Amino acid sequence: MISHKEIVIAVTGSIAAYKTCELVRNLTKEGYPVRVIMTEHATHFIGRITFEALTGKPVRINEYDIGMAHIELKNIASVFAVVPATANIIGKFANGIADDLVTSTYLAATCPILLAPAMNPGMYASPAVQRNLQTLEKDGVIILDPSSGVVVCGDEGQGKLADIASIQNKIIELHNKEITV
Numbered sequence: 385m386i387s388h389k390e391i392v393i394a395v396t397g398s399i400a401a402y403k404t405c406e407l408v409r410n411l412t413k414e415g416y417p418v419r420v421i422m423t424e425h426a427t428h429f430i431g432r433i434t435f436e437a438l439t440g441k442p443v444r445i446n447e448y449d450i451g452m453a454h455i456e457l458k459n460i461a462s463v464f465a466v467v468p469a470t471a472n473i474i475g476k477f478a479n480g481i482a483d484d485l486v487t488s489t490y491l492a493a494t495c496p497i498l499l500a501p502a503m504n505p506g507m508y509a510s511p512a513v514q515r516n517l518q519t520l521e522k523d524g525v526i527i528l529d530p531s532s533g534v535v536v537c538g539d540e541g542q543g544k545l546a547d548i549a550s551i552q553n554k555i556i557e558l559h560n561k562e563i564t565v
Contacts, residue, residue, distance in 0.1 A: 389462035389495075389563050390417040391555055394486045395435070397425025399536050400468040400502035400545040405430065407467060407548050407555075408438045416559060421445070421457065423473065423486050444485055454488035462562040464493045465555050468502035468545050471513050477525070478516035496558045498526045500551050505532075505541025528554060 432443040
């Protein structure tokens with residue numbers, strides 16, 4: 385079966401954004417079609433040209449660079465994966481806020497949605513973030529729990545981006561299931 389569906393990966397503003405490069409490289413190396421979009425905050429951690437080089441496709445940041453990007457992305461997405469998912473983006477998703485390309489695409493998406501949170505352990509444990517994650521789970525969003533350890537700021541606890549191999553395997557599973565439907 386030939387599919388024109390692509391894995392859409394949204395990168396948000398976390399130091400863990402650099403790990404998404406490995407994920408994108410691995411998926412494209414294995415022949416999976418990947419499209420990357422980014423929040424403006426993500427570009428402060430990693431440049432769009434890195435993902436363009438890894439995918440061979442333009443990276444979109446602005447909703448209106450070319451047409452209505454969130455609708456185009458909704459139509460081509462087999463999976464919408466947010467790696468890393470910050471507390472900010474999780475809060476926007478849980479409350480239906482659509483103020484950029486990533487949040488608009490999330491609200492429009494009809495495919496499986498996967499979030500891989502990454503943030504300071506105190507932020508991750510906060511009641512607001514936990515409440516937002518519970519809301520998203522009730523909405524059917526798949527959440528890969530972050531791992532525990534020492535994060536960049538020196539704090540220790542749960543908040544590190546899940547293992548790239550685990551994220552990759554879940555994305556492939558969802559993509560393959562979606563294109564055979």
